[in-house]
Amino acid sequence: MPMLYLVATPIGNLKDITLRAIEVLQSVDMVACEDTRHSRILLGHYGIRAATTSYTQHNKLHKGQYLLSLLKAGKDVALISDAGMPGILDPGYHLINLAINNNIFVTAIPGATAFVNALAVSGKPTHRFFFEGFLPAKQGARINRLKGLMALDCTIIILESRHRIIATIRDIQTVFGTNKELVCARELTKKFEEVLRVKPAEALEVFKTKPPRGEFVIIL
Template sequence: MSAKDAASEENGTLYLVATPIGNLEDLSPRALRILKEVDLVAAEDTRHSRKLFNHYGISTPLTSYFQHNEVTKGEQLLQTLQEGKDVALISDAGTPAISDPGCLLVQRCHEVGVPVSAIPGPSALIAALAMAGLPTERFAFEGFLPAKTHARCQALRLLRQELRTTVFYEAPHRLAAALQDVLTELGEERQVAVVRELTKVHEELFRGTAAEACEHFSGKVRGEIVLLIGPAEQSTPEESVRDALRRWRKETDLPMREIVKQVAKIYGLSGSEVYRESLALRDEEE
């Protein structure tokens, strides 16, 4: 047995426990058992998690672990795990470490040989994707869209030729602006879905074009939002690869390396082929 394997046996286990995203009945029996059996539960917001604990009669000690103490508190939790105690990590809702704190702690556990185990369960992005009716064979999760209009438009512009369904989380007070930018950058006929208040009493699923979504969500919106953007319609590019490189460089602030990657995806070419075209473009302009 290696030293790392021996150390692993002496350590506790970090459990990544998925918790309800709205309906408290969605906590699995296994997740409930783990939350009751571990020595400590690290929660994104202990006040929020206390409601879940009170509902199920969980008396395990809680400690806070959130974005602004992620590094320092993570090391404290790692020490607890290395003392042989089991720790469960939960977020406010859904699966921890997915667009929530936890990734750094998981990395540190792997570095020092602390076992990590996932307790699957609710995930807003997977639930929304499954019910939206957009293509699911290939998809990309991009977290939250940028809050600023210019940066948001830049991010959306990259999806003009995207052949996968793209999933975002969005704040309710920014949804109308985000949808308007989708319409501007991707066209009014681009298919979108908006899933609001998943698993809750006022759960809503909207499916339609970007133009229809803008009209539907023109007023005040409340609740947790998942925004899904359908893939672009496949068509044969009308401009040459070199012209596409020139246009992307003019219209975006992206480095040429990223532009090459995006153009290669659109044209179905290898990155090396498009890179050679970028070198030819540079020589041509010099």
């Protein structure tokens, strides 16, 4: 029976891959990657010589049909992202739905996810939380969205790039106030992992002397 495997990959430290993930990646007929060049580093590290193909936001329609044709022909396909669990904030959902709608079995091989790691170490309540993902790029829309999030009675998780982290923290300060405590995590599982537990103004002071790098998880 053909299978679509959603294989979680390390979010930074290559040692965080699971034994089962290695086993699956070694056995499938095709590995669909966000970026084949990036994924070959991981695959090569573990001596995995599987065939690979790119599967991105830009080619998901025609590449999705190609991968579906492999599955229909009885081939096993693994879907991986650059880091973490595929299908979360990436084009994986399109292929997953193609498989489901064509009665192809889909299973997940679990592993690390950046926002879960950040939440676990944040010290914030975890019994109820809301995963927002990325906020709008434009300030007006971003502030409006933050105002909507402020009404939630739970922990809030936001992802942000190094290009917008300063602007986003300024907007968080505008909407939530200067006394709002936030957690700002980056480089999780890597050598220079950093978790700031600060108020917005304190985070902005840090970034004045230490330019932001990498992708950030903000916990409110």
